Amino acid sequence: MNTTLLSGLNPPQLQAVTLPSQSALILAGAGSGKTRVLTTRIAYLISTGAVSPHEILAVTFTNKAAKEMITRLSAMLPINTRGMWIGTFHGLCNRLLRAHYREAALPQTFQILDSGDQLSAIKRVMKAQNVDDEKFPPREMQNFISGSKEQGLRAHDVEAFDPYTRRKVEVYAEYDAQCQREGVVDFSELLLRCYELLTRNTALREHYQERFKHILVDEFQDTNHLQYQWLKLLAGGGVTGSDVQRHTSSRQDRHSLFAVGDDDQSIYAFRGANVGNMKDLLRDFKVEAVIKLEQNYRSHGNILDAANALISNNRNRMGKNLWTQALGGEKLRVYEAPTDVEEAGFVVNEIRQLKSDGFKLAEIALLYRSNAQSRVLEHALVSAGLSYRVYGGLRFFERQEIKHALAYLRLMQNTDDDNALLRVINFPTRGIGARSIEQVQESAQMHGTTLWDAAARAGGKVSAFVGLIESLRSATAALPLPEIMDHVLVHSGLLEHYQNEKGAKKREAEERLENLKELVTAATLFVHENEDDSLTSFLTHASLEAGEHQAGDQEDALHLMTVHASKGLEFNAVFITGLEEGLFPHQNSQRVEGGLDEERRLMYVAITRARRRLYMSFAQRRMLNGQVSYGAPSAFLKELPEALLQWLSARAAPRNPFASFGYSSPVTPVQAPQQKEIAGAVWKTGQSVMHQKFGAGVVTGVEGRGNDGRVQVNFKHAGSKWLALEYAKLTAL
DNA sequence: CGCACGTGGTTTTTT
């Protein structure tokens, strides 16, 4: 075998890579070479002849990670990675369902609903069922349905003891029926349908169990319940199943689940990720090999020490301590700004300095807790003439104009797709209004047909639309994908619609036209890169890979993104901004069990992105939701060892750990607090107060006086807050 | 039918 494959691995990495066929859990800390271990493991298995490439199943969380793995693998081994099963849970399930669509009771060209499509589908069901969307917000319904599916529960499996839940279950059931009629599946359906297929169909299950001798999973801490069940099923159901005994000869090979993850970087519990899967894995698979990768190759010592100190405040960790051979390096720079705007100004100045120190802009990241925070930063960067890219946000295939174009294609291919029909029946506007559409829907309901059939029965403009779709279909039947795309854009009237846009919407329309052009380019690219260049395949690609807009990738630009989006990335210099109570940790995390711990892990992820230099900043007040809000410095700052920090702002670090640092000590009131005074009161610490929204609390800090001042109140239920006296309605108790 | 204005709600996000 290729001996250079293993060179340069440290002992635990080597142990993980060369582990004999058995299940294992690799606890891989931030920057410990996780991806490298995973890919090298695959390369090792193949090059030793233990397995052939097609016997490997590798699961990642994002398409990007899957692509990265494939790229690295092709560089390591002279093999064709095309036939390999490397992908996301959803991508792999899709592949399996396409191969066995009949057994899965799906049409051959079934399409995939993204979250937006799913929401509109749910709204339609609710409307048809006369469900009050005040009592049952569609978004909540969506979470209920997706959540149930991710628990492996169909509508009839959900326990409903109250009328409220029963109603939701009814909608769930009808939603699934509607999807089935329309030949579409949502994201969680891909997984559940695949899981059920394998559970039900013994021959199929055994075929794949036999085939996938090695299953490898990345970011295992982010798996949800259903994903873990799916893995268990394919791995042979753990070691408890009786079928295991029947295959004693291949036993060694059958139960090799190689999971890599880091419980400290679990930041997606809010969307169903279950860290508990890590401990379950140890039990279910009788894992003997827990290998910890604790040597960090990324960050300087101080940065790592800070991260370790912070995360040590979390309970229920699997236990792991990152270390590095790198020296301490610089201290972590902390800055307190009066306002969010000045915080952004500080960031700009520092970036200028970094730039003249030889840092590339692309090596610098600006991180924040929530997307809304990027605005102020962007504004400052534009003024300073610094180029940047915002990551995340609206993705290419989720743009309105792209979804419209794709809806035409979907409808051409599957006329049962009511979602697609409703999206474009009157876009561009062709005189089919709400009333006409309602009539079509009623007709469909009455005759028990799809909207398409009902539309075909109708007359006038509606049936003209049916004719349009049919002519699009027949005209493009023999064309290659990019030409189909082009034809549809022209003859659907989409291009014309945007070309005719004038006035205020002109700019926006021009951008949309650009995107539509890019859609044709994307189709061309897709045809070149994929063996299966069918329309179905492209539409699937569009749903499953919403796709980053790739333009301007080579330009030297700053990276702006949420902390969530930064997971897995690294930068020479990192700014963590908006470190204020209520923002980071976020207010809403208080309401959730374990919420603060997840916020802390998020902070841990943020800190460990930095290689050499880390800035952390906060503002005394900032515009939030159109209002000025005051936040105390983040509690996380206090959890970092003082010795590792260098305060850049005028104000020094607190001497007293109990003081709310960064602020002056309470001002002595000039007059005694009065009963029942609303605004303009002078408060002193220790005073019990009542707030309309937050309830009862005690004043713990005062700054300024009269209407210009603000007070810190520790509320019994709502936690500690700074309140501007100008706005806050406080009453003395 | 289509547009203009008003209202409410705002953590994080991949597939």
Add this chain to the structure above:
DNA sequence: ACCACGTGCG
């Protein structure tokens, strides 16, 4: 402050 959605008017 901003955006998405819904209602009411021309």
